[in-house]
Amino acid sequence: MDGTLVDTEHQWLATVAGFLRDQGAPAGDEVVTSFAGAPVDDAAARLVRDHGIRIGLTRTATLLDRDFTARVAAGVAVQPGALRLLDRAEELGIPAALVTASERHVADLVLRTLGAHRFALSVTSGEAPRGKPHPDPYLVAAAGLGVDPARCLAVEDTPTGAAAALAAGCRLLAVPTVPGIVPGPRTAVVASLEDVELTDLPFPRAA
Structure with missing residues (x-):
């Protein structure tokens, strides 16, 4: 769905990038794109385990989900074809x-x-x-x-x-x-x- 039928993969990666920046963690392209296709819970676990996020797993998942949902609710573009x-x-x-x-x-x-x-x-x-x-x-x-x-x-x-x-x-x-x-x-x-x-x-x- 995300990236194939609608252009939400970029919204998801923007969510991850924004979260990393807000937490003072590196948000380079290689880091961010490694989260492409990842479910929220898996992404949150990796962020806490591998990227020094200190606010805890539950809070990390909540913030990711809230931001991504808001981006999708604001509107998504259907992919050509x-x-x-x-x-x-x-x-x-x-x-x-x-x-x-x-x-x-x-x-x-x-x-x-x-x-x-x-x-x-x-x-x-x-x-x-x-x-x-x-x-x-x-x-x-x-x-x-x-x-x-x-x-x-x-x-x-x-x-x-x-x-x-x-x-x-x-x-x-x-x-x-x-x-x-x-x-x-x-x-x-x-x-x-x-x-x-x-x-x-x-x-x-x-x-």
């Missing part, structure tokens, strides 16, 4: 699931923009045994759709999300917002969803 791709999936009879590391209340804000009717179900932070980069969110979504994960196409923009999708057995369509996703037999990388046609996906063809 996202609605066309979702509507094309519906035309072809392909069910869609929203799988995100964001909290439920953030996902619900985004669903208002995208149109909840475009999704058969959604899986948010805390609704699977483990979050991304573990495969659990995609496994839960595939089970909810009643399909084998190997028949699913995951759309991701960060290495964290990509790792989750591939570990679940999905094919991966990557639209990167940060470096680190490498093309492969089950991974296609595109610059924009505008470049994607579901009946002609850019994966290597069998010889």
Whole structure:
């Protein structure tokens, strides 16, 4: 969701950067982008453990969630090609699931923009045994759709999300917002969803 369907990945990274600056911690690009795709609780744990944040885990998570939610509530931009791709999936009879590391209340804000009717179900932070980069969110979504994960196409923009999708057995369509996703037999990388046609996906063809 964040960075693939709507441009919230940059809002999340801005949240992390602002938090680090407020706490007097280094907020360089390499540090900030390492949090791309991370759930709030995981990000808070890393900030406390690795970046010298002294206000505690609960307070850190609360501040991150409050700032990010406010940014999303103020409005999100739909990524180019996202609605066309979702509507094309519906035309072809392909069910869609929203799988995100964001909290439920953030996902619900985004669903208002995208149109909840475009999704058969959604899986948010805390609704699977483990979050991304573990495969659990995609496994839960595939089970909810009643399909084998190997028949699913995951759309991701960060290495964290990509790792989750591939570990679940999905094919991966990557639209990167940060470096680190490498093309492969089950991974296609595109610059924009505008470049994607579901009946002609850019994966290597069998010889």
